[in-house]
Amino acid sequence: MSNKHHIPEHVAIIMDGNGRWAKQHGKERYEGHIAGVESVRRAVESAAKYGVKWLTLYAFSTENWGRPTAEVNAIMELFCKSVVAESPSLIKQGVRVQIIGEKTHFSDSVLKMIDQIEQTTAEGKTLTLVLAFNYSSRRELMLATQAICERVAKGELRSEEVNEEVITNHLMTHSMPDPDLIVRTSGECRLSNFLLWQASYAEFYFPEVLWPDFDDAEFKKALDVYASRERRYGLVIEDKEAKC
Ligand code: IPE
Ligand code: IPE
Ligand code: MG
Numbered sequence: 001m002s003n004k005h006h007i008p009e010h011v012a013i014i015m016d017g018n019g020r021w022a023k024q025h026g027k028e029r030y031e032g033h034i035a036g037v038e039s040v041r042r043a044v045e046s047a048a049k050y051g052v053k054w055l056t057l058y059a060f061s062t063e064n065w066g067r068p069t070a071e072v073n074a075i076m077e078l079f080c081k082s083v084v085a086e087s088p089s090l091i092k093q094g095v096r097v098q099i100i101g102e103k104t105h106f107s108d109s110v111l112k113m114i115d116q117i118e119q120t121t122a123e124g125k126t127l128t129l130v131l132a133f134n135y136s137s138r139r140e141l142m143l144a145t146q147a148i149c150e151r152v153a154k155g156e157l158r159s160e161e162v163n164e165e166v167i168t169n170h171l172m173t174h175s176m177p178d179p180d181l182i183v184r185t186s187g188e189c190r191l192s193n194f195l196l197w198q199a200s201y202a203e204f205y206f207p208e209v210l211w212p213d214f215d216d217a218e219f220k221k222a223l224d225v226y227a228s229r230e231r232r233y234g235l236v237i238e239d240k241e242a243k244c
Helices: 018-024 029-050 062-066 069-093 108-120 137-154 164-169 216-228
Strands: 010-014 054-061 095-100 127-135 181-184 203-205
Touching (some): 029 127, 062 069, 095 108, 203 216
Parallel strands (some): 010 181, 054 127
């Protein structure tokens, strides 16, 4: 049994390869990130077109602060510029934007843009675009654990009541379904601290294409790969055709 006619409800993408793309084209790394914004625009359009309801994009990890200052600054500036430039089109397409990640280390102008994009797109019904920005899955789990411990200490919760649902509800992704499909571009096969809890039963796909070259045809290919997978969730799936 395959997922043939199933479109994943939630696609999450680790957008990797901007630097290598820039190198291939004799450009600076920041130019790779600029080219990557085009791919974000295309991916949003593709997700909406194919009926994906949630699209999570890993835009900046907590570890990425360790990159050269000039590159980090270029990424922050690009984020602010993109919010201004893309807002009208996102609103028009019915895209709701939500940011996951810690609101630390950011400049006031970036914080303002995060607020602005979340507020102006809040009514979007077509697709939710989740941007993981200053995100670390381990820190997300650590913060959730601290919050749960506090509730137990206050007597609001008993320790034996801490179940999977309680943990899920304390994550930054608490209002979101788990990803069905996780794509990482550029051929790297690792999660790099992305959605560790949420990825428990996700399907994985690692295309070679660098993120700036990821287009509608690549998005479709990812959906086709997903459709060919059999999700078993630890169960035995009976072969219906063989039984007939
Ligand atoms: C992904 O592209 C973008 C971010 C991590 C911000 P990279 O910048 O990691 O590109 P490569 O991996 O160096 O090619
Ligand atoms: C992961 O890519 C983070 C983002 C795509 C935002 P990296 O390029 O930072 O990951 P590593 O260093 O190759 O694991
Ligand atoms: Mg990379």
